[in-house]
Structure formats: structure tokens, C-alpha cells
Amino acid sequence: MTPAERPSTDTVERGGATIARIAELAGVSTATVSKVVNGRAEVAAETRAMVEGVIREHGYRRQKKPNRATLVELVLHELEGAYAMEVIKGVERVAGEHELAVVLTELRGKHTPGRTWIEGVLTRKPAGVITVFSGPTPAQQEQLASRGIPFVLVDPTSVPEPDFPSVGTSNWSGGLSATRHLLELGHRRIAAITGPPHALSSRARLDGYRAALDAADVPVDPRLIREGDFNLVDGLAHGRDLLRLDVPPTAVFAFNDAQALGVYHAAHEAGLRIPHDLSVIGFDDLPPAQWAIPPLTTIRQPLSDMAAAATDMIVTLNQGEPFTQHRLMLATDLVVRASTAALRG
Incomplete structure (x- = not known):
């Protein structure tokens, strides 16, 4: 056994088991436990799972030592x-x-x-x-x-x-502020291009959008809400569909800046001018937002x-x-x- 492979016999803090104790409980060698603890790959999956189970049940903590993490x-x-x-x-x-x-x-x-x-x-x-x-x-x-x-x-x-x-x-507040800004400008047909439904940020922004409409007594129109995936292609595709509606939106709240720039492309294809014919607001305020033509109104997220x-x-x-x-x-x-x-x- 080389020095690098020799298992540690460090004692541990109260509530955690030593490597030797974990090995005894799992019915394997201390060398095997040491390899699992240190993330080494040469341990069979079944054995690794068994050792991990013992660690989860009994805990494992080395004694506190001077921190040398780099x-x-x-x-x-x-x-x-x-x-x-x-x-x-x-x-x-x-x-x-x-x-x-x-x-x-x-x-x-x-x-x-x-x-x-x-x-x-x-x-x-x-x-x-x-x-x-x-x-x-x-x-x-x-x-x-x-x-x-x-x-x-x-x-x-x-x-x-x-x-x-x-x-x-504060995604909810951001969604509320974006929608309220458009409402204060007189818009009532305000579309929303969301992020994926599994994303907490997207759900919160959508809730903020709905809250702003509700506070202004503007009914939520499901036809104006489109589910995206936080990328430019979604903004373009959903922007095209929204602008083809019999009564299209006068404003679009895109849930990130990339989707907003996709809406820019859709508006250009439709011969519409931003903001004269269509107002667009994004979310993030990443550097490209200020260089868009025209510069993008957005919600700044301090990433x-x-x-x-x-x-x-x-x-x-x-x-x-x-x-x-x-x-x-x-x-x-x-x-x-x-x-x-x-x-x-």
C-alpha cells in the first residue's frame, strides 16, 4: 500500500463515525472507505452505494484542521x-x-x-x-x-x-414593475413570453405580471401568455405568433433580454417600429440590452x-x-x- 492509498485514521467530531467504524459497519476495508470518502473511482458501484449509505446514516466528519482549500x-x-x-x-x-x-x-x-x-x-x-x-x-x-x-x-x-x-x-417585484410600467403608458393588451414552467424565477415573474394586471382591473388573456425557454429563438417564434393575432398586443413583456431581442426581430419582419408600434420590455439588463436598437427597457437583475x-x-x-x-x-x-x-x- 502506497502512502497515498493509506487510509486516514483521523478521529472525528461528535456525531460522526471514523473511517474504521464505517468500514466495520459496511463490512469492507478501511482502504475502500477511504477511496469512497475521497471520491476515488476504483470502487464497484454496489460497494460505493453501501458505503455511502452507512455514511449518510452515521455521518462522517474529519477533525477540524487549518483550511487549505484553494x-x-x-x-x-x-x-x-x-x-x-x-x-x-x-x-x-x-x-x-x-x-x-x-x-x-x-x-x-x-x-x-x-x-x-x-x-x-x-x-x-x-x-x-x-x-x-x-x-x-x-x-x-x-x-x-x-x-x-x-x-x-x-x-x-x-x-x-x-x-x-x-x-x-425579487422576481415577483420585477414582473410587477415591468407590467405596471407598460400599464402606466396606457397599454392594456400586454403579452408575456415566460421562461420554462419549472423555473422558480419564471413562475414568480408571471405572478407579478398577473398581479399588476389584476390591480389595474385588466383581465388576463391566456392567448397573450406564451411559454418560452429564456432564449432568443423563443422570443422570435412567439413574437411572430403574437403579432399575427387578430387583435395583436401593443406591448410585450419578455421574461429575459434574449427573448426581448427575439421580439425585436419579429417586429422588424412585420414592418413594425419599436416603440412607435410595439413596446417591448425585458428582464436581466445584461450588457447587450443597452446596445440594442432602440436600447431595451428592462428589469435589472444584479447577477x-x-x-x-x-x-x-x-x-x-x-x-x-x-x-x-x-x-x-x-x-x-x-x-x-x-x-x-x-x-x-
Whole structure:
């Protein structure tokens, strides 16, 4: 057995079992348990599952030692576009202050990491994991927790468990503000191009849209609500369909800036001018919004600040400091530019 393979016999904090005790309970060698704990791949799936079950039941925590973590893991559902760049900038800003390198994982549009990801994380032993518009599976959460690796959710796709730290934004207020802005300009036929229904942010923005219409005594017209997937192609396709209605909308609230730019293309194809013939408002306020023609009115979501706050949380948790707020919500702001105007008589 080489020194690298020799299992640790560290004692553990109260409430957790030693490697030797876990091996005894699972009926395997301490070397096997050590490999599972450290994310090594050369363990049969059935044996790994059995050891993981014992760890979940009895816990495993090394004695607290000086923190030598040098990495923070950042998991994004996709790396393309300004959304990802804003998140990366926020994480890098705080990670650099604490001399932490950033490891990036792209899920290629998925919202949960795969098995090879968790094995890599357990091997790297980072200061913590930040997942954006995605999240680890329950089993992966247990694996991270049993190894003392904290994780923080940014823009979570569903309501986080109370004990899971998360950073979000006031999506409901943003949806309300966007729709209220259009109503104040005299619009009543206001279409909404949403995000996917599984996304918490999309549902909250839709609720805000409906609340604004209800407060103004404007009936919600189901024909004006279209389900998208937060990309430009959806904005273009749904924009075309909406503008072909017998009574088309005079304004469109797209639930992100990319979909709003898709509506721009649909309006151009239909020979309509923005905002003279159609008002358009987006959500995010990513850098391309101000360079659109005309510049896009949108709801600013502070993505870079959200990512920075999540990284601060990781540093705090990794240092074992007390945590005052598990769920942080940052405010959104209405940014009025030239893509919205008063309804023409």
C-alpha cells in the first residue's frame, strides 16, 4: 500500500463515525472507505452505494484542521452568453480576494450535475460549490454535506430547502414593475413570453405580471401568455405568433433580454417600429440590452452581485463562521430606455 492509498485514521467530531467504524459497519476495508470518502473511482458501484449509505446514516466528519482549500467550484447550466459572464465576474471578484481559484463546470443546458462531476468535486475538496440555475441531486447534497463541503444555490430553479443557502432576486417585484410600467403608458393588451414552467424565477415573474394586471382591473388573456425557454429563438417564434393575432398586443413583456431581442426581430419582419408600434420590455439588463436598437427597457437583475454574495457565503461557511441569513434576496430595478412608449391613440 502506497502512502497515498493509506487510509486516514483521523478521529472525528461528535456525531460522526471514523473511517474504521464505517468500514466495520459496511463490512469492507478501511482502504475502500477511504477511496469512497475521497471520491476515488476504483470502487464497484454496489460497494460505493453501501458505503455511502452507512455514511449518510452515521455521518462522517474529519477533525477540524487549518483550511487549505484553494478552489471554489462554479456550476452553470450553460456558459454561452452574457448571463454566464456576469456570474463568473461576480465569483472571480470575491474568490480573488481570498486567493481561491475558480473551477467551472457547464451542464450543457441540464439543471443537475452528473456522477462524474460529484466524483471530481470530492477529489478536489474545494472550499465550496456554487450552482447557478441548477443544483445538486439529493444524493449529491448528502455526499457534499458528509464531506463538509458547503454549497450555495444562485437563482435556484425551485424553492430551496430552509437549510440550503441561496441567493436570488425579487422576481415577483420585477414582473410587477415591468407590467405596471407598460400599464402606466396606457397599454392594456400586454403579452408575456415566460421562461420554462419549472423555473422558480419564471413562475414568480408571471405572478407579478398577473398581479399588476389584476390591480389595474385588466383581465388576463391566456392567448397573450406564451411559454418560452429564456432564449432568443423563443422570443422570435412567439413574437411572430403574437403579432399575427387578430387583435395583436401593443406591448410585450419578455421574461429575459434574449427573448426581448427575439421580439425585436419579429417586429422588424412585420414592418413594425419599436416603440412607435410595439413596446417591448425585458428582464436581466445584461450588457447587450443597452446596445440594442432602440436600447431595451428592462428589469435589472444584479447577477454579478448575486454571484459575489454566494461566494462570500462559501468563504464564511468554509471558515466555520456563524451564518446569519440562509436565503438572500437582492432587489431588482426598472431601467427605462427607448423600447417602451405611451400607447398611440
